[in-house]
Amino acid sequence: MYLYTQIMSDCVKMNYDYHTPVMLQETVDGLKIKSKGVYLDLTFGGGGHSREILSRLEKGGHLYGFDQDLDAQARAPKDERFTFIRSNFRYLKNWMQYYGHKEIDGILADLGVSSHHLDEGERGFSFRYDAPLDMRMNQQARLSAKQVVNEYSEDALADIFRLYGEMKNSRQLANTLVKARAKGEIATTGQLAEALTPVLGRAREKKDMAKVFQALRIEVNGEMKALQKMLVAATQILAPDGRLVVLTYHSLEDRMVKNIMRCGNVEGEMKQDIYGNIDSPLHSVGKMQTPSEQEQTNNPRSRSAKLRIAEKIVS
Numbered sequence: 001m002y003l004y005t006q007i008m009s010d011c012v013k014m015n016y017d018y019h020t021p022v023m024l025q026e027t028v029d030g031l032k033i034k035s036k037g038v039y040l041d042l043t044f045g046g047g048g049h050s051r052e053i054l055s056r057l058e059k060g061g062h063l064y065g066f067d068q069d070l071d072a073q074a075r076a077p078k079d080e081r082f083t084f085i086r087s088n089f090r091y092l093k094n095w096m097q098y099y100g101h102k103e104i105d106g107i108l109a110d111l112g113v114s115s116h117h118l119d120e121g122e123r124g125f126s127f128r129y130d131a132p133l134d135m136r137m138n139q140q141a142r143l144s145a146k147q148v149v150n151e152y153s154e155d156a157l158a159d160i161f162r163l164y165g166e167m168k169n170s171r172q173l174a175n176t177l178v179k180a181r182a183k184g185e186i187a188t189t190g191q192l193a194e195a196l197t198p199v200l201g202r203a204r205e206k207k208d209m210a211k212v213f214q215a216l217r218i219e220v221n222g223e224m225k226a227l228q229k230m231l232v233a234a235t236q237i238l239a240p241d242g243r244l245v246v247l248t249y250h251s252l253e254d255r256m257v258k259n260i261m262r263c264g265n266v267e268g269e270m271k272q273d274i275y276g277n278i279d280s281p282l283h284s285v286g287k288m289q290t291p292s293e294q295e296q297t298n299n300p301r302s303r304s305a306k307l308r309i310a311e312k313i314v315s
């Protein structure tokens, strides 16, 4: 209780207006920080996790914070122990090569979008605001939600709704969208919501609309491919005993993270050595964790979070 009260008062003190960090202590504790180690926060966002990591580093330790979003860059702390890298985290190995690091002591990823994305109406991530259909985390990326909605085939749209939105009526949704766009371009979040509302269950309208938006966002930002590449690169670059800590918010993400932590690959192919022992560069540390009930009440956006931690095996 004391710890919880302390964390909540810290949140108020720190004024997390951009994004309230999820499972802050659990994730940063999971990194098992060495005060002079080198760490990566692959999803800097509002910098909540990064600031906690920095508070545990001494002079000589270093943290690299990645984010592909320009808005996040503006939040980067001015601290000689910190470097902000505006890039997709899939390129983490190239960046570490550039900065001269062959091995990293700990890597944190807190996936998905920040509250800032959802609350900044004009970015087009939320159906709560009428705005251009954008949804790009990287404002310089080419693909926007408007292109996906207006140019993808009906089959491709159905796949996106089924896989990334986990929606049962994915075919019906795609068909409705294709019919609506035949009458005129769908250019705003409001027009998209209007087109799909008739085929969303009334009792679950908001939840289903959130799933539609989530599915399109995942496609626009190529999130699954980036995650796959990042997990492989992170596993390779971790130092022996180094920790990989990942917070996911989607079952497909969580499956990939679970697989890499168990088997060393995102497909979940179990390899065995000649003695029948599992041959993997990582081993899981503890069980999957979720936010406490109190955290979920105080920060409803933490509700679907799953935290997994793994350690690089010393060979």
Ligand SMILES: C[S@@+](CC[C@H](N)C(=O)[O-])C[C@H]1O[C@@H](n2cnc3c(N)ncnc32)[C@H](O)[C@@H]1O
Pocket: 019, 020, 021, 022, 042, 043, 044, 045, 046, 047, 048, 049, 050, 066, 067, 068, 069, 072, 087, 088, 089, 090, 110, 111, 112, 113, 114, 115, 137, 226, 227
């Ligand atoms: C959930 S937020 C992280 C919040 C952060 N932990 C905090 O405490 O404020 C996820 C952030 O990761 C960024 N992001 C998501 N996917 C990314 C990727 N592939 N490469 C770089 N940044 C990414 C988003 O732009 C967003 O700012």
